[in-house]
Amino acid sequence: MGKKMMTISLYCQVVYLVMCYLLCFSGFGHSLEPAMYLFGSSVLDMGTNNYLTGGAKGNYYPYGIDYPGGEATGRFSNGKNAADFLVEMVGVPSPKPSLSISNKSDMVEEFLKGVNFASGGSGVLNTTNPAYCMTLSQQIGLFNEMVEKTIDKIGPMETYEQMKRSYIVVNIGNNDISIAAGTGVDPEEYASLLITTLKPHLQNIYNIGGRRFVIISSGAQGCLPRARTATGGCSEETNKMAKAYNTKLASLMKTLQSEANFGPLYYSYFDLIAGHELLNAKRESLGFTEGVVACCGTGAFNGSAYRCGPGTVPCDNRANHIYWDNVHYTERFTGLLMKLAFYGSSPYVEPINVNELTALTVLSPYPTDQVKSTK
Ligand SMILES: *[C@@H]1O[C@H](CO)[C@@H](O)[C@H](O)[C@H]1NC(C)=O
Ligand SMILES: *[C@@H]1O[C@H](CO)[C@@H](O)[C@H](O)[C@H]1NC(C)=O
Ligand SMILES: *[C@@H]1O[C@H](CO)[C@@H](O)[C@H](O)[C@H]1NC(C)=O
Secondary structure, X not given: OOHXXXXXXXHHHHHXXXXXXXXXXXXXXXXXXXXXXXXXXXXXXXXXXXHOOOOOOOOOOOOOOOOXXXXXXXXXXXXXXXXXXXXXXXXXXXXXXXXXXXXXXXXHHHHOXXXXXXXXXXXXXXXXXXXXXXXXXXXXXXXXXHHHHHHHHHOHHHHHHHHXXXXXXXXXXXXHHHHHOOOOOOHXXXXXXXXXXXXXXXXXXXXXXXXXXXXXXXXXXXXXXXXXXXXXXXXXXXXXXXXXHHHHHHHHHHHHHHHOOOOOOEEEEEOHHHHHHHHHHOOOOOOOOEOOOOOOOOXXXXXXXXXXXXXXXXXXXXXXXXXXXXXXXXXXXXXXHHHHHHHOXXXXXXXXXXXXXHHOOOOOOOOHHHOOOOO
16 A cells, blocks of 8 residues: 555545544434333432422422432422432433523433423412412423424424433322312312313323333322321322322323323323322331321421421431421332332323333334424
8 A cells, every 4th residue: 555545544544434423423323222211200300399489499409409419400309209209210311400500502402311300399280389389281391392492403203203212200189189189179080170270281292202211100199297286187189189190190101001002002090098108008118117297397297388488407327217397208108109100000100101112112113294293
């Protein structure tokens, strides 16, 4: 080989390497890994509400007292919340709160790593706490906006592929039920209203490419420390409403699966009430000495509506408590519940658990007749 040829050959190799570097490391080629997109209430909120004025917040001591660094991040827990446990077990990047990336120039890159839209206080209905949270409609609205910008940047097919390989996590309805408690609404009718309102939102996500759903039901809202302050015991009427909702939610997922026209829809439905009942029945052997009084708060059961206010001294033995504040579980109890969602079986998690959901290969080619489906 002559000297000139060698120079050309070297030149080609350099060009090749530079191009490979650009394609593999600086474009979007490398960031398309499964991610997690979360919607719903404080059970999953990782700091969305920190970006809202007023409202329900968990960004002060003693929230986060057991979080790494003792940091109050906005999670409604003494430590990690349900979203953290799911992220860890599924093995995806920890998604950022939607409002922390929504106006950033690198929004699309961030979007592809997963986003947490969940907002403490939110419900299925627009009328549930609209003053101090992002309602589900607003969460989905912002999601759709981000999807549109992502489609503009990387194309509809790649955007679809990203949603397809990712996880959609939803926990919503609990706050609608708490708000309706004691107002005399018919549990079945109210549950039906919630489900018919929720359905198009889930269809919207499916149409964009969401194929793997983790659905967490309402909890036993009637047994929360806040609910107990009324009579001392659980509010059976509220629990009845929560159970009616959960039953219809499980059916809704079955229906959505059977109606899936553009490729299979897979889901794990986790029944939080059944999970709570199972663990509560075993609470002594699990080391929970306190199953009804919250660790942090004031009043009977530490359940007063004021919640666990700034600077309130929490209990020392947080690992022994089921409830952290008037409406949220402790980190430890949450961890056990999420383990049940991940590894458990019917009647706690159906038709497959989250571990099985992660093992699925989603075969669902890009539906060419369904471009830009958010509009
Ligand atoms: C983004 O910026 C626009 C205009 O500056 C503003 O109206 C909007 O509230 C911002 N959105 C968020 C989520 O911060
Ligand atoms: C709920 O609010 C959204 C906007 O956030 C709106 O588009 C929708 O029509 C509302 N739904 C109802 C039932 O009022
Ligand atoms: C509420 O929590 C505190 C710890 O911060 C505890 O000392 C108190 O006994 C609890 N209240 C009730 C009613 O148990």
